Amino acid sequence: MPWSILKLLRENPEELKKSLKRRGMDPGVVDEAVRLDNEWRRLVRLVDEIRHRHNQVTRMIAKARDPEERRRLIEEAKRIIREREELEKKLQEIAREREKLLLSLPNIVHESVPDGQTEDDNVPIKFWGVPRVWRGHLEEFRRQTERWGFKVPHEVIDWKPVGHADMLEKVLALGDTYKAAQVAGSRFYYLFDDIVWLDAALLLYAIDFMTRKGYRLVLPPYMVRYKVLMGVIDIETFKDAIYSIKDEDLYLIATAEHPLAALYMETDIPEEELPIKLVGVSPCFRREAGAGNRDLKGIFRVHQFHKVEQFIYSKPEESWDMLEELRENTEELFRGLGIPYRVVNVCAGELGHVAAKKYDLEAWMPAQGRYREMASISNCTDWQSYRLRIRLVRRKGMVRDYVHTLNATAIASTRTITAILENFQDEDGVVTIPKVLRRYLEIFPRAPKDYIYPARRVKRE
RNA sequence: GCCGGGGUCGCCUAGCCUGGUAGGGCGCCGGCCUGCUAAGCCGGUGGGGGUUCACCCCGCGCGGGUUCAAAUCCCGCCCCCGGCGCCA
Incomplete structure (x- = not known):
């Protein structure tokens, strides 16, 4: 047992x-x-x-x-x-x-998880970068940092940055969510030219980074059976997030985590093969049924996006170290991009059924004056492996245990793009492309290299 | 999608026709033996329950059915292999 x-x-x-x-x-x-x-x-x-x-x-x-x-x-x-x-x-x-x-039953909450029921109860554990803070957000910024005893160095600016949604559709004119709404519904989008290049470059950046760390690159199925989903998520998440295929026992994945977890379903893994570290790349499909009117504008919360996902199968006694490794990976990726962020330890009430502990990486969004979720990093312990019957076999005494599974975002394309649009725009609406992406863009003659230029002048009041 | 062959306790395999406690090999675990290693010998090797080493139940891709009794017979589904068809 x-x-x-x-x-x-x-x-x-x-x-x-x-x-x-x-x-x-x-x-x-x-x-x-x-x-x-x-x-x-x-x-x-x-x-x-x-x-x-x-x-x-x-x-x-x-x-x-x-x-x-x-x-x-x-x-x-x-x-x-x-x-x-x-x-x-x-x-x-x-x-x-x-x-x-x-x-x-949800996973057992780890002792290091903070109490609380809402986002406000999440506890920041570190801040990185020098966020640009518009003068009008200063007080709000201090509340979000000093409340936890952090002194975060920041640059105060006098002009108010344009929000990512307006940047995309009005300033750069490289996205069209109105046409997409007509074609597919709200929370869909058309992206064009430089933003599409940016999307591709971000994915390559994350794939390159993770594979250099020794993670095995995987392109998984984009649809899975009901049985698989019940192994990796709870019924509530299923109802809110999952699209189904008519007349088939197939469901569109909400993240590569799902097929990656199922890669070893009903398998005994010899302990010497652990940890197994994977990096999956896939589109993600989410119904966002519980989201109401939140983030209706732009491409922050959408029904489909691309994501590079980290996934680890680990021995139980190593999983908490693995969680820190995944967090460090995600942080390195965002530090590479130069996006100021903080990491929060997600409170018990916001964990979701599956995770025993979860970190969110939140980017500073200069137009909103808030940190917003870009990535999440979870230790699911044996919650998924019990359901999927994924065990490790220890040589000594031939003991069978359940492995621990962990997952973490490397890069989610559309969200990261919103952070780039808000953090790296200048007063004239020109967006500077992070230097680390250059090598993934320069081989293409028509791809942007250093900047994305606005289609029209930014109007300021 | 159609036709044929197949799926057995980690791996390989016997048993299926002709229903009657699932056998063997490899690997692994534990022990014995042995200067060391190898070989050899003995026991174990899935899930569950339990008064926890007595014992019992379940388990042969999944789900039904027939029968006192199903790996074995019948039906449906999933997957794999081969052939045909279709196809970016």
């Missing part, structure tokens, strides 16, 4: 309740789960006993030579079956309920 949640449920249900309370969930499900688990175990014992009796009689029939004896035993077997069927029905019912409830 190596699954951490079941283990805790049986050995220390109070701890499990605490974890649920920290997530702002009803801890009552734990009592219900304990009750169902006990009842299930009781019924398993009963049913096993009857099956045993039936097996005994059945074996005697095979041996019986006397026809009268045989007839008598078959009658006896039939009688036992009638008795068995009733209990089996009950067991099946309880087993289903138990399974449903167990699979609905």
Whole structure:
């Protein structure tokens, strides 16, 4: 019984309740789960006993030579079956309920995760870069940094930067979300020319960086079966995020994490092969059903984008170090781009079912005067591997444990583009392209190299 | 999409026709033996329950059915291989 949640449920249900309370969930499900688990175990014992009796009689029939004896035993077997069927029905019912409830339980919150239920309760652990802060945002900026005791060096500017949505559509005129809305709906987009080059360059930058670190490059399926999704996300996320294919058991992936986690489903991994480090590249499709009217303008929150994703299968005892490695990778990528950011330790209530701990990397957005999520870095411990039956086999004693899975954004194209548009525009609307992207652009004659120029003059009041 | 062949306990494989406790090899784990290594010998090797080494149940791609009894017979689905068709 190596699954951490079941283990805790049986050995220390109070701890499990605490974890649920920290997530702002009803801890009552734990009592219900304990009750169902006990009842299930009781019924398993009963049913096993009857099956045993039936097996005994059945074996005697095979041996019986006397026809009268045989007839008598078959009658006896039939009688036992009638008795068995009733209990089996009950067991099946309880087993289903138990399974449903167990699979609905969220991951156990790690002790280093801060309390809290909203974004405001996330705790910044570090700031990097020298953010440009418009004079009108100064007070807001101080609140977002000093509240946590950080003194963040920043450059004060007197002109107000243009928001990423207006930069894209009005200043640069390289995106059209109105036409896209007509064609596909809101939260879709057409991108043109330099922005498309930028998208491609960002992906290559991340792929190059991650593969140099020894991560294996993977292009995964963009659609997966229902069974796979239930192995990697919870039912709520499924409803809010996942697009399905009509008349097929296929669903568009919301991130490469899903097919990467499933790459080893129903597999025993020898411990000497761990950690397995992958970098996936794929489009991501998200319904954003729970998003309401948030970020309706521009390309910050959209139904499709490209992402380079880091993924690690790890031994349980190494996963917390791996989480820090993934965080460092993502940070290095954003430092390379020169985008000022902070890293927050996401509070218990905002974690999502799957993760035991999660960091978000948030870029400073000079036009909004806020840090906004660019990347997220999670340790899912054995939550996914239990469901997908991914185990590691230890040589010593041939022990089977569940591996730990971790995932992290390397680069999500559209979001990173919004950060570039806001951070690297000058007063005239010219956008400077991060130097690290140059090598991925210079081989193409028509790609921009150093700057993206505005289509029209920036009007300021 | 059609026709044919196949999917067995980590890997390979026997058993299927003719229903009656799933056998062997490799690998691995533990032990014995042995100057060392190798070989050899013995036991173990999936999931679950349990009074935790007694024992029991389940497990032969998945799900149903027939039967006292299903790896074995029947039906549906998934996947793999070969052939045909279609196709960027």
